[in-house]
Amino acid sequence: MPMDTVVKPAIVTCTAPVNIAVVKYCKCHMYPCIVSLADMLPFNTFQRHWGKRNEDLILPINSSLSVTLDQDQLKTTTTVASCRSFQEDRIWLNGKEEDINHPRLQSCLREIRRLARKRRNDLDCSVDMGCLSHKVHICSVNNFPTAAGLASSAAGFACLVYTLAQVYGVDGELSGIARQGSGSACRSMYGGFVQWIMGEREDGKDSVAQQVEPESHWPDLRVLVLVASAERKPVGSTSGMQTSVETSSLLKHRAKSVVPDRMKQMIEAVHKRDFATFAELTMRDSNQFHATCLDTYPPIFYLNTVSRQVISLVHQYNRHYGEARVAYTFDAGPNAVIYTLQQHVAEFFHVVRHFFPPDNNGKKFLTGIQVEPVSISEELKNAICLEPMPKGISYIISTKTAWFQSKQCEVISVFPCVLKAGPGPHVLEDPSQHLLGADGLPKENA
Amino acid sequence: MPMDTVVKPAIVTCTAPVNIAVVKYCKCHMYPCIVSLADMLPFNTFQRHWGKRNEDLILPINSSLSVTLDQDQLKTTTTVASCRSFQEDRIWLNGKEEDINHPRLQSCLREIRRLARKRRNDLDCSVDMGCLSHKVHICSVNNFPTAAGLASSAAGFACLVYTLAQVYGVDGELSGIARQGSGSACRSMYGGFVQWIMGEREDGKDSVAQQVEPESHWPDLRVLVLVASAERKPVGSTSGMQTSVETSSLLKHRAKSVVPDRMKQMIEAVHKRDFATFAELTMRDSNQFHATCLDTYPPIFYLNTVSRQVISLVHQYNRHYGEARVAYTFDAGPNAVIYTLQQHVAEFFHVVRHFFPPDNNGKKFLTGIQVEPVSISEELKNAICLEPMPKGISYIISTKTAWFQSKQCEVISVFPCVLKAGPGPHVLEDPSQHLLGADGLPKENA
Numbered sequence: 001m002p003m004d005t006v007v008k009p010a011i012v013t014c015t016a017p018v019n020i021a022v023v024k025y026c027k028c029h030m031y032p033c034i035v036s037l038a039d040m041l042p043f044n045t046f047q048r049h050w051g052k053r054n055e056d057l058i059l060p061i062n063s064s065l066s067v068t069l070d071q072d073q074l075k076t077t078t079t080v081a082s083c084r085s086f087q088e089d090r091i092w093l094n095g096k097e098e099d100i101n102h103p104r105l106q107s108c109l110r111e112i113r114r115l116a117r118k119r120r121n122d123l124d125c126s127v128d129m130g131c132l133s134h135k136v137h138i139c140s141v142n143n144f145p146t147a148a149g150l151a152s153s154a155a156g157f158a159c160l161v162y163t164l165a166q167v168y169g170v171d172g173e174l175s176g177i178a179r180q181g182s183g184s185a186c187r188s189m190y191g192g193f194v195q196w197i198m199g200e201r202e203d204g205k206d207s208v209a210q211q212v213e214p215e216s217h218w219p220d221l222r223v224l225v226l227v228a229s230a231e232r233k234p235v236g237s238t239s240g241m242q243t244s245v246e247t248s249s250l251l252k253h254r255a256k257s258v259v260p261d262r263m264k265q266m267i268e269a270v271h272k273r274d275f276a277t278f279a280e281l282t283m284r285d286s287n288q289f290h291a292t293c294l295d296t297y298p299p300i301f302y303l304n305t306v307s308r309q310v311i312s313l314v315h316q317y318n319r320h321y322g323e324a325r326v327a328y329t330f331d332a333g334p335n336a337v338i339y340t341l342q343q344h345v346a347e348f349f350h351v352v353r354h355f356f357p358p359d360n361n362g363k364k365f366l367t368g369i370q371v372e373p374v375s376i377s378e379e380l381k382n383a384i385c386l387e388p389m390p391k392g393i394s395y396i397i398s399t400k401t402a403w404f405q406s407k408q409c410e411v412i413s414v415f416p417c418v419l420k421a422g423p424g425p426h427v428l429e430d431p432s433q434h435l436l437g438a439d440g441l442p443k444e445n446a
Numbered sequence: 447m448p449m450d451t452v453v454k455p456a457i458v459t460c461t462a463p464v465n466i467a468v469v470k471y472c473k474c475h476m477y478p479c480i481v482s483l484a485d486m487l488p489f490n491t492f493q494r495h496w497g498k499r500n501e502d503l504i505l506p507i508n509s510s511l512s513v514t515l516d517q518d519q520l521k522t523t524t525t526v527a528s529c530r531s532f533q534e535d536r537i538w539l540n541g542k543e544e545d546i547n548h549p550r551l552q553s554c555l556r557e558i559r560r561l562a563r564k565r566r567n568d569l570d571c572s573v574d575m576g577c578l579s580h581k582v583h584i585c586s587v588n589n590f591p592t593a594a595g596l597a598s599s600a601a602g603f604a605c606l607v608y609t610l611a612q613v614y615g616v617d618g619e620l621s622g623i624a625r626q627g628s629g630s631a632c633r634s635m636y637g638g639f640v641q642w643i644m645g646e647r648e649d650g651k652d653s654v655a656q657q658v659e660p661e662s663h664w665p666d667l668r669v670l671v672l673v674a675s676a677e678r679k680p681v682g683s684t685s686g687m688q689t690s691v692e693t694s695s696l697l698k699h700r701a702k703s704v705v706p707d708r709m710k711q712m713i714e715a716v717h718k719r720d721f722a723t724f725a726e727l728t729m730r731d732s733n734q735f736h737a738t739c740l741d742t743y744p745p746i747f748y749l750n751t752v753s754r755q756v757i758s759l760v761h762q763y764n765r766h767y768g769e770a771r772v773a774y775t776f777d778a779g780p781n782a783v784i785y786t787l788q789q790h791v792a793e794f795f796h797v798v799r800h801f802f803p804p805d806n807n808g809k810k811f812l813t814g815i816q817v818e819p820v821s822i823s824e825e826l827k828n829a830i831c832l833e834p835m836p837k838g839i840s841y842i843i844s845t846k847t848a849w850f851q852s853k854q855c856e857v858i859s860v861f862p863c864v865l866k867a868g869p870g871p872h873v874l875e876d877p878s879q880h881l882l883g884a885d886g887l888p889k890e891n892a
Contacts, residue, residue, distance in 0.1 A: 250696045290740055291696055308747050
């Protein structure tokens with residue numbers, strides 16, 4: 001290839017955070033949850049519609065609220081390269097090229113390009129928007145394993161939309177576009193405490209995320225992820241075989257009559273940093289979400305034995321102290337996300353370790369945990385009426401970049417870092433962090 | 447004791463059936479469920495009130511419907527002896543004397559005696575009602591083990607009330623009295639298909655059971671009980687520690703907006719012997735009942751891993767045939783009660799056996815089962831995406847009168863007889879069946 005025809009791509013790399021809902025986003029249970037970008041395929045599963053609002057727009061039946069987690073521990077990194085020499089749009093997810101034609105990806109690309117064109121027209125072509133006609137290469141990786149059971153699609157689509165926006169020079173309210181990738185992705189567009197206002201419009205234009213408080217508002221709030229893998233086979237697999245599904249009548253009642261008040265109470269609890277109220281609302285909301293899953297037909301189960309033990313442990317721990325010091329929440333899987341305050345992290349961590357004792361591998365794992373050693377009083381141990389579950393339970397071993405998981409049937413693990421609330425997506429300025437090389441293809445380690 | 451002071455007691459013995467609800471009775475989750483008469487103690491737990499209706503009267507928040515099971519396999523037998531020489535009312539339950547002062551027992555005794563007095567007054571003392579001033583001895587036994595997880599309190603209180611009524615010569619509508627012993631006991635006062643109409647009156651006088659169809663109406667309906675014991679510790683044990691409990695908001699919605707229509711549909715399905723509708727409504731109602739348990743705070747879990755596997759198995763089995771041939775329902779425990787039709791019993795039984803293979807003990811058990819051998823097609827086996835659960839699963843071994851249960855952590859068993867719908871309580875005329883001897887004390891084997 002002659003030198004004068006070599007065109008270097010414009011490259012932008014950004015990161016975006018995971019968010020954990022405390023008032024859950026409820027949608028139709030018509031298809032299995034998407035927990036990562038890679039789960040989306042094959043996409044023909046998603047061609048169905050339900051209710052009155054358009055499924056393609058991913059509009060929720062109630063508002064929701066989440067905490068954005070710090071990106072020091074959990075994040076998606078996405079590089080977008082744009083170049084006139086690219087023949088077509090392409091995407092690589094976690095090292096594997098995927099089909100760019102997935103409708104959710106296409107929605108995000110289309111909407112960002114539409115905004116860019118609108119901006120160009122508004123500015124009367126005074127800005128160089130040549131890249132609008134260029135194809136893009138997209139490369140995205142998560143720094144956390146699928147095993148952690150965190151919905152990586154939220155961070156993934158937030159990062160995609162945020163990075164595309166940088167490439168096309170688009171700014172302003174972008175959460176509505178991220179929402180069209182994966183509903184809860186809209187909440188990952190902001191840091192701290194974020195609500196997703198359900199909106200009322202048929203076109204979904206008012207269904208967007210909004211920051212309630214920044215991450216600095218509640219500095220001693222902490223998050224632990226307890227990873228509990230499936231017991232044997234996924235028993236919630238009935239969800240995979242739903243051919244003629246109706247939504248739960250309880251789900252509709254929840255959306256209409258329960259969530260509106262709960263959102264108000266939750267926002268007030270966040271404003272006031274009232275942990276007891278925050279904790280109780282979080283646990284009630286998680287339970288109600290799983291109740292509505294059980295009320296679909298056929299029913300969907302996400303909680304397993306370990307999940308139920310964690311729920312019981314948390315209630316007994318709180319009861320021992322006569323106050324809510326710890327709260328659990330579960331998304332579409334058996335893993336518990338624990339909210340607590342800095343002053344309770346160490347003790348609760350060791351309580352979990354006592355009742356879910358690690359096997360020998362656990363020792364390695366535990367050295368990585370940034371929790372000071374504390375001893376649990378006999379009184380506390382006796383107050384918690386649970387048999388320790390050592391058999392068939394192993395810890396995940398973690399290093400900074402690699403995860404090794406044992407293949408036993410029940411696994412519980414504490415995510416290796418204590419997490420905090422954190423900021424929204426941002427641009428990485430250091431070009432060495434780009435996942436795509438100057439040739440527009442993924443670097444070897446991406 | 448001189449011969450002339452020896453007084454022989456008047457003795458009556460009756461039996462009463464178990465019933466299995468297909469539209470569930472919902473009540474406050476303020477205290478753990480009573481599943482047998484013996485569970486009732488200590489009674490001070492029951493002194494609390496909730497809502498507007500009086501807890502002592504045991505009034506439900508919605509109507510319910512059940513199938514009364516044939517007494518050939520499952521029944522309570524109760525003997526009541528009345529004698530002027532008795533110093534006090536006494537009761538023996540399953541061979542052990544219990545406190546007669548439990549308020550629920552007292553309610554039943556008081557109400558029956560009140561009816562008897564009313565009858566005496568109405569008849570102007572023309573009948574010998576001398577026994578009204580006599581104390582009674584009560585002896586009650588179940589022919590089924592607690593391990594079967596069947597709510598024996600329904601059969602127990604129905605039998606108590608029915609037998610007392612014979613002793614005191616009372617007849618007419620007695621289900622309202624049985625209800626005051628244990629809510630669902632009112633439904634065991636009738637055979638076949640029975641609804642408990644919730645009623646509206648504050649005094650509960652219109653909250654009574656009513657036969658929808660007799661047992662002869664649907665002769666090919668069959669019932670199997672799949673016994674699955676707790677996995678480790680009872681994980682639903684949070685229910686035991688509830689100090690400040692509110693009822694679920696979903697529970698209220700269910701009672702008000704879901705059950706009224708469902709009752710109509712279920713009654714129509716029974717009238718028409720429409721199994722597909724009966725099955726779907728039964729499964730939906732069971733799931734919704736457990737959803738409301740999960741929505742209480744702290745949440746209550748009754749279903750365990752085995753329960754969820756049975757649910758999945760049933761849905762996959764039905765899906766394979768493109769019709770609902772089998773339905774599950776779960777009460778306050780992990781055991782499944784399966785409704786099916788005679789023509790599907792053998793195959794479904796063997797499917798359960800395939801996916802929950804018995805250990806060596808199971809062979810003994812299986813010989814007792816009255817199910818013809820059938821082979822399951824490979825096609826059916828492959829259609830059901832479940833891993834067989836042989837480990838930690840053992841069958842209960844049954845003979846006619848004794849049960850032996852292994853102590854492994856997970857137990858699944860098929861109740862040893864295929865059950866049918868059956869008649870209501872009746873009197874045993876053979877004096878050799880009395881549980882109390884001429885001395886008013888339990889016979890040795892009672």
